[in-house]
Amino acid sequence: MTIRVAIAGPRGKMGAEAVHTIMKNGKMELVAVLDYKEVGVTLADLDMFPSNYTAPIFTDMKELVAATDPDVLVDLTNPHAVYKHTKEALALNVRPVIGTTGFTDAQLEELTALAREKDLGCIIAPNFAIGAILMMKFAKEAAKYLPDVEIIEMHHDQKLDAPSGTGVKTAQMIQEVRAQKIQGHLEEKETIEGARGADFDGMRIHSVRLPGLVAHQQVLFGGDGQLLTIRHDSLNRASFMSGVAFCVEEVMKMDQLVYGLENII
Numbered sequence: 001m002t003i004r005v006a007i008a009g010p011r012g013k014m015g016a017e018a019v020h021t022i023m024k025n026g027k028m029e030l031v032a033v034l035d036y037k038e039v040g041v042t043l044a045d046l047d048m049f050p051s052n053y054t055a056p057i058f059t060d061m062k063e064l065v066a067a068t069d070p071d072v073l074v075d076l077t078n079p080h081a082v083y084k085h086t087k088e089a090l091a092l093n094v095r096p097v098i099g100t101t102g103f104t105d106a107q108l109e110e111l112t113a114l115a116r117e118k119d120l121g122c123i124i125a126p127n128f129a130i131g132a133i134l135m136m137k138f139a140k141e142a143a144k145y146l147p148d149v150e151i152i153e154m155h156h157d158q159k160l161d162a163p164s165g166t167g168v169k170t171a172q173m174i175q176e177v178r179a180q181k182i183q184g185h186l187e188e189k190e191t192i193e194g195a196r197g198a199d200f201d202g203m204r205i206h207s208v209r210l211p212g213l214v215a216h217q218q219v220l221f222g223g224d225g226q227l228l229t230i231r232h233d234s235l236n237r238a239s240f241m242s243g244v245a246f247c248v249e250e251v252m253k254m255d256q257l258v259y260g261l262e263n264i265i
């Protein structure tokens with residue numbers, strides 16, 4: 001069976017890469033894309049895509065679903081739009097595969113309940129790159145033995161959310177196993193606010209934003225006389241694409257929401 005895929009955010013850095021990925025995949029068909037402004041009738045109207053990319057462009061999810069009947073919605077938009085898109089897709093019986101980051105805990109809970117109510121698969125993946133998933137898994141393992149940990153995530157300067165979805169997910173996975181601990185000196189004081197980074201359950205997350213970067217993270221563990229560094233680098237956005245295709249196939253077999261690819265690889 002060919003999987004019918006719609007993509008939200010097709011003009012973006014990730015969305016455009018995902019359009020090419022789905023177009024090249026023999027098991028999938030790109031049936032539509034979702035944008036928020038009128039940018040053309042089909043993808044072929046956009047200079048960035050070839051003339052044989054004929055998927056229609058919609059600005060309304062309901063119209064998109066009624067006209068093209070997708071099985072899966074891949075969302076690569078931004079933290080302001082993604083929650084609404086995910087909710088709408090589930091309500092219309094379309095399985096969401098979400099790469100967009102920036103969900104609140106309350107939103108994740110609500111979407112989990114909605115997917116359960118509808119018996120529909122939904123994947124929310126803060127990172128699609130297999131190397132990044134392994135970095136998070138290895139960091140979780142290390143935290144059992146080395147509870148002093150700081151996360152440094154580094155991204156391009158166009159990123160809207162901080163910390164990154166991967167940074168937050170890493171901290172959440174470490175939190176599951178790490179002995180409760182406030183790090184650093186109990187009397188430490190920041191002389192410039194933010195100097196010690198974001199505080200996640202006593203762990204610090206530092207966000208670096210610079211042109212030239214793509215997506216990078218290192219997790220540092222300190223112990224007596226030793227430092228363990230677990231690092232992952234995405235050097236381009238192709239690094240995420242096998243994960244996108246994997247999720248499109250997997251979500252078709254699922255009947256609930258999964259947050260994080262570490263739960264299904």
Ligand SMILES: NC(=O)C1=CN([C@@H]2O[C@H](COP(=O)(O)OP(=O)(O)OC[C@H]3O[C@@H](n4cnc5c(N)ncnc54)[C@H](OP(=O)(O)O)[C@@H]3O)[C@@H](O)[C@H]2O)C=CC1
Binds near residue numbers: 009013079101126
């Ligand atoms: N899970 C993963 O592995 C990865 C996740 N990401 C995440 O994916 C998201 C996109 O990243 P990236 O491609 O770099 O960002 P971009 O800013 O390059 O792309 C986002 C695109 O979404 C469009 N957009 C904004 N609002 C809407 C809307 N309501 N409906 C449809 N389209 C909309 C934007 O249009 P316009 O520019 O005109 O506003 C833009 O074209 C981010 O949240 C990022 O964190 C990124 C890389 C990997």
Ligand SMILES: O=C(O)C1=N[C@H](C(=O)O)C[C@H](O)C1
Binds near residue numbers: 163216
């Ligand atoms: O915005 C990005 O670029 C990325 N966003 C995701 C995140 O917030 O973790 C995944 C990856 O780090 C790239």
